[in-house]
Amino acid sequence: MxxxxxxxxxxxxxxxxxxxxxxxxxxxxxxxxxxxxxxxxxxxxxxxxxxxxxxxxxxxxxxxxxxxxxxxxxxxxxxxxxxxxxxxxxxxxxxxxxxxxxxxxxAALGEAHFGAAKGIHHFLCLTIGTGIGGAIFINGKLYLGANGIAGEVGHMTTHLDGVPCNCGNRGCYEAYASTSALVRRAEQELGKKVTGRDLFAARAEANISKLFDRWADEIVAGLTSLTYSFNPQAIVLGGGMMSQPEIISLIREKYAQRVIPSFSRTELLSAALGxxxxxxxxxxxxxxxxxxxxxxxx
Ligand SMILES: [Zn+2]
CATH class of the missing domain: 3.30.420.40 (ATPase, nucleotide binding domain)
Structure with a gap:
């Protein structure tokens, strides 16, 4: 075949x-x-x-x-x-x-059957890059919603009256927690063009480390809300930055501090199939x- x-x-x-x-x-x-x-x-x-x-x-x-x-x-x-x-x-x-x-x-189906979520029946998959894409697995099946478009987690409002998003709304999750949002904020603060790669390489510098810290907080704000909504066994995080063990550790640490203890068994996993x-x-x-x-x- x-x-x-x-x-x-x-x-x-x-x-x-x-x-x-x-x-x-x-x-x-x-x-x-x-x-x-x-x-x-x-x-x-x-x-x-x-x-x-x-x-x-x-x-x-x-x-x-x-x-x-x-x-x-x-x-x-x-x-x-x-x-x-x-x-x-x-x-x-x-x-x-x-x-x-x-x-x-x-991508979520791939991770579910051949990657990080193999054997996990209830999980969410978030791809953090230019925007934030999401997929929902319930009882081992992809949940599509009434019109096949469920999982648009990037456009959840996390900041009322926040910055404009390309969906037409303001304060969306991806306008604060995507990799592009991290880069945009860094460019505003540093006053020059940078890439995600530049920032990761300079992460030990105090001002850059602060930017990563703030960004991880923004990511975790969405992850905790999703955890309360779905009570997943795991959340699989994909996208270039999420393949860095240090970034996943930072997010795990902040998540553990913030999440309600009864929900703390949800695991945060790095996507495996790139x-x-x-x-x-x-x-x-x-x-x-x-x-x-x-x-x-x-
Ligand atoms: Zn939006």
Whole structure:
């Protein structure tokens, strides 16, 4: 059984080929989203036909309509993608079983079945990067909500009358706790351009360490609220910074100080699959279409 898993992002498409449960090749190519959805999807279709798989699993940025695998909403970074019938198009052109899932949910599915949350039935997955994406697992299943878009934790209000967010509201969690928010605040205080990497390298300096401290407090404010809402066994934290053990330790320490003791058994875990989580999740979704999925890969 040959399953092709694709993770369509704004700048790159990641591709993983799974043969009999093993990831046998992984590559990336440019999405070229600026050419418009029709061209972009035609290129992806040609790539799929070239690989000749038995099934296709697609993870994609944007909101996915779970009823038909079309794109319910995508930002202007991917012109023409909103409304594109991804599942129908690929299925009709290839005749193959096709699954389509949003990228944050796919990453969570990957972590659930092959990564940090393997064997954990109640957990949340937060990806902290440019924004904050969230996915909710209840009883071992992804919880999609009434319209398939549950888990938008980045837009919970954590600061009434706070700074504007690109969703149109103010004071959203991601406007304070994303990696971009950390960088923005640092740039304001330092009066120069910096990257997350620069900040991490300079974390021992007193003023930078203070910025990390404040940022971790912002992250923990959201984590405790989510803990009280869901009482999860674990919260899996993904994104570049979250792969740094020191950052996870800082967040754990602050979380332990703040959370109500009866909720303190929730574990904070670093995501294990890095930038391949999405393709592992897409692989799992495609496997579900073709028969009985197992957790035996790797
Ligand atoms: Zn927002």
């Amino acid at each position: 040959k399953i092709l898993a694709l993770d369509i992002g704004g700048t790159a498409v990641k591709s993983g080929l799974f043969c009999d449960g093993q990831l046998t090749s992984f590559e990336e190519f440019p999405t070229q989203a600026h050419l418009g959805a029709a061209v972009m999807m035609k290129n992806i279709l040609d790539y799929i036909l070239d690989q000749a798989p038995d099934a296709v699993g697609i993870s994609t940025s944007g909101q996915v309509d779970p009823t038909d695998g079309s794109i319910a909403f995508a930002t202007d970074a991917m012109p023409g993608y909103t409304g594109f019938p991804v599942k129908q198009y690929i299925h009709e052109q290839t005749g193959l079983p096709v699954s389509v899932e949003n990228d944050v949910n796919s 930038n391949q989580a999405g393709i592992y999740g897409a692989y799992y979704s495609a496997l579900e279409l073709t028969g009985s999925p197992t957790d035996q890969t790797q």
